Amino acid sequence: MNRKRNLTISLLAALMSGLLVYGVYMLQLRQVQFQDKVAVVAADSFVPAGERITAEMLEIREISQASYNSEMLQNMDEVIGMEAVVPLGSSEPLLRWKVDKHRLLPSRAQSTFQIPRDYVLSVSNGIRAGDKVILYLSGEGVESSRLFAEPVTVASVKSSANIEIDDTDNPNLMSLASGDKEKMYASRRDANGMIDYINLNLSEEQWLELDTLCKAGQSKLVIAFSPLSLDIETEEMP
Incomplete structure (x- = not known):
């Protein structure tokens, strides 16, 4: 009986020792991960939304391996010349969705349809x-x-004279880029011209569905402004 109890105690002690060794190993591994550094691209100072990014606006910053994720950019050449989709904070690692090359162009899965x-x-x-x-x-x-x-995103709106409709003294896109909602409102209020042509960025499936429903002439489109256009700081990447 004593021999069986001693064997059980020995097995439990061995199991506890194994768990203790594993716990120490995991703590050491985690500490090593935090000590390992990864170089990422970050904003050198605050960058407003819509600003075209230059090399002077960027810095290489080291962060711990545990803090790194695959959306972070590591090559400055990928970022230079792009636009900030949202405001970028000083020393903030740049994520892919926060910068874009041409925001009015369709994504890879889209085309621009008049x-x-x-x-x-x-x-x-x-x-x-x-x-x-x-x-x-x-x-x-x-x-x-x-x-x-x-x-869906509007690529352009034009008058019958093929002129982009906007307020020339206060362009809407400049106000949109800088996040100034007051100027955006003013540009929409003061711009003149009737919209005759509108171009939308649509996927192939969206266009085919729209065309199938409207080409017979019974169904027509009502195109309404979305308040998501004003949510500049929370807008997602296509």
Whole structure:
């Protein structure tokens, strides 16, 4: 009986010793991970949204391996010439979604489509290039509905003279880039011109669905300005 109890105690002691050794190993491994450094690209000082990034705005900063994630940029050449999608804080490691090369161009999964005028029932006159819009279907004998769950990006809005509609003294895109909502509002209020052509960045599936629904003439688009256009600091990457 004593021999069996002694054997059980020995096994438990061996198990506890093993767990203790494993715990010490994991602590040491974690400490090594924190000590290992990774070089990442960071903003040298505050960078406003919409600012085109130059080499003077950047620095290489070392962070712990444990703090690194794959979205962080490590090569300055990837960043130079891009625009800040959101404001960048001083010494803040740059994430891929926070910078973009050409924000009005379609993503890799999209193309820019000019929407035929006979597909459109109405379009908000406050819409400008760079805005997010929501598309609705309407028409006689058609049940009104929202076309896509997510808003889409406006590539450009033009008058019948093929001129981009904006306030020349206070361009909307400049206000959008700097995050100045007051100037954005003023540019929309003061801009003149009726929208005759609107170009949207759509995926192939979105365009085919839109074209199928509208080409017969019964369903038409109502294009509405989305308040997501004003959420500059929380806007996501395409």
